[in-house]
Amino acid sequence: MKAVLTQSQSEIFMNCVRKAVLPVAGLGTRVLPATKSVPKEMLPIFDRPAIQYVVNEAFEAGIEHIVFVTGRNKSSIDDHFDRAYELEASLREKKKYDILDQLEAERPIAGSMSFVRQQSPLGLGHAVWCARDVIGDEPFAVLLPDVLVKATPSCLTQMIAAYNDRGGNIIAVEPVPHDQVNMYGIIEPKSRDGAIIEMAGMVEKPSIDDAPSNLSITGRYILQPEIFNLLSNQPRGSGGEIQLTDAMATLMKTQDFFALEYEGESFDCGSKQGYLRAFVRFALDHEREGEASRATLRRLLDENAASSV
Template identity: 55%
Template sequence: MSIKPLRKAVLPVAGLGTRFLPATKAIPKEMLPVVDRPLIQYAIDEARAAGIEQFCMVTGRGKTALIDHFDIAFELEATLHERGKDETLGMLRSEAMEPGSIVTVRQQVPLGLGHAIWCARAFIGDDPFAIILPDDLVLSDTPCLTQLAEAYRQTGGNVVAVEEVPMEQVHRYGVLKTGETQGNLVEVLGLVEKPKREVAPSNLSIIGRYVLLPEVIAHLARMERGAGNEVQLTDAMAKMIGHAPFFGLKFEGRRFDCGDKIGYLEAQIAFGLSRPDLSPEIRKFLKAYTNA
């Protein structure tokens, strides 16, 4: 079986970020920093580590800062050079994107994640592609998308990152009906979007990392409404089960829901503690606060 290389990623970033108002009144929620890097930077870096070379951001009004972040800031670089801040300048240049590697499309109306992915259909074409939701931040030794990319190369099919959640939270996720388990891969027999606890087929839930075959676009194009009267990606993925391999990957690492205030604050602490240059001082002030 010939498996096409995974080179494309779609990043749905059209959301308004209302849960973080007023912080997101004038800046995209994906520009909120965790330690010293915005969420969108973590997402792009994770994708690049997995071998992704082409990126499509599905944006909305007021999201131009996301594109500006990855542009070359000539004035800033000149100032850093003049002031001898070579280390900082080198860091910025090392993260520069290849010209033409990022494109954007607009999702003019908020019709759900499935609709956002459909908006990127011309970019996706006939190729497999990754989806990264920047709100989900994963701290792991091996980047989460790298783990999914390896699973895709093994199976040649659709792979979604999954984790167990408390049953009282399954109504917030796409949930798997599971089959056989092969190591950290779980066969997907069915998918249900935001099920009630009493009818959920399991508590194994999809997080914001996917590797999908392009056939999903044909199902999304029908614009069938699901949970919340939105075009649900989960419903379109469910239609591919039985036609191509489909697995859930129990990824290594810790996920933080940065679309939630507590999850975002926890990510700040966890990612700060993972930094050797910051960890000692963070531990000191945490001890001071927790002993108060």
């Protein structure tokens, strides 16, 4: 006999954040030539590809289904989250059970991932729109895969807690130095209650003198499904692309938008220095290899200092 949800149960179910969109179709031009033949999302951050950290963050937050919006030459992402029968058999034969356990621990549940193709590079808004049929009429998360966030609990976990309290749309933010606000998307606060900020607007890379705050948009969002209708008719904006921020600004006229100043630190792996910072930080914080990584870095710095004298 089929279980039938009551109306209140259906409303609760439809208001839960169960799905996440990861736009992975970008070319990674800021870190060329490393990404000429390797997707930027598959560049290693110490002992696993960058995309694995983002997926782990999503699943830790309770996400049940991830939609990857891919492009050409991104098949290695699909392969990474599939089973590697020959590799697993080899590890089992060589009794390397610790490595095998690591692989199995991060293997997604069957059916928990979908892959859709963004056939033309028309911007982040268009990439999110490509996931519309899989997301359906539900609130959903967006995680930019070239932004890694170190946080406990995870950034998305903190956001979902804020969403469950306030509803609406949630954007993760963090403070940046005032003299660097012209490098980021910056929110305009309206009111504040602890870490949750009601938003009045957002500005992309404002001048230092005109910035409404120093709270930068991090690359984590929880959005209502009405954003898809706006993206369907969204004219091209900056760079000739369909911008997600333009659609959010329109949605803000009719729906609540909140920013969460989360506890944690972000790393822009789409830039070479951001990638280096992420690699070093994750190496230093590694549960088993942290001390060895620290010793290696000290030795390299000492050698470099000695050679400079």
